[in-house]
Amino acid sequence: MEWVRGDTIGFGSFGTVNLVLPKTGFSKSPLMAVKSCEITDSVSLKNEKEVLDRIGSCPQIIRCLGDDYTVEKGGKLYNLFLEYADKGNLADQVKKSGGNLMESDVRRYARLILKGLSFVHSNGFVHCDIKLQNILLFGNGDVKIADFGLAKRNGEKGGEEQRRVEIRGTPLNIAPESINENVYDSAVDIWALGCAIVEMFTGKPAWNFKPGTNLAALLIKIGVSDELPGIPQVLSEEGQDFLGKCFVKDPKKRWTAEMLLDHPFVAGDDEFVSLTRCEAEEESTSPRCSFEEFSASPRCAFEFPDWVSTQSTASSQSSSVPSFSISSPWDRIRKLACDEAADWTISESWITLR
């Protein structure tokens, strides 16, 4: 397939995301996104493709449209094609909405994310990296879970052997059992969903970690202490009860996605969330090519005729999944919090372990 690499629309620890544009001018062809990384660092992206291919189609899961390789700026890149989410990610949406969302919107997003998680879990997989940046939004109101680079089979332990641990996901949303026992069952996604709901509602991460404070102490708090993330008291009783079912330290007692879908907090229909103030202003002032001018998304990358690959203007970012030898939760926490063991990148209260 020939295609043109368009503007960069996202950066992640495993790659750069660009628009995929038609070769010749404006076209009624649908837009795609392409996630690219150097071939030597493509384990995560290839895992993402494999998982998306295996779990199949669901309205709340981003669709994979194929893959290919290109040579750009002398380097060989692996490219994963995805349907393009024209409204960006939910973290940005929260910011655009003034820093937090109304409870009615939080309920709707929670319901749709749960539907996606229920589908992923029923197909035997765990996402392992649920956070607002990985929830993508569409102009037609669709909400889809993306970034399956860290996804794994339910119950699969991190690493090649039990003594090795891979820290997958964002530490602030990491479940206690992942810190303590390197466990990544479907319950970890429910814990992370709870953290994401707190963040949607308050605009702040569920665990308050300030740069310069003690990361080991936070990991001990999450993994070993009895302390739970703070449940916003201004949330409705239903919302507080829902979060109480997500924030159960014992993963066996935590509610499943299936159970939570019956919770009154997420009852209701999936009607489209109203535009934020900023979006409404933007809609009325800025002329832009409307998504309606494009036809439906293609089912695979090869449905794009007459496209040509050009050099990327964006540099690829990549990293390998870290792994450490561990012997106990304390050992694991010490290694997680130790600068020598990992590169903790702190940005806007988020920590990414590379």
Ligand SMILES: Nc1ncnc2c1ncn2[C@@H]1O[C@H](COP(=O)(O)OP(=O)(O)OP(=O)(O)O)[C@@H](O)[C@H]1O
């Ligand atoms: N299909 C898409 N359509 C529109 N934007 C996208 C798409 N995929 C990714 N993005 C944007 O790029 C950002 C990074 O993408 P993604 O999280 O998939 O990359 P990653 O390298 O796996 O990141 P992470 O550091 O979370 O592992 C997203 O938060 C989103 O803003």
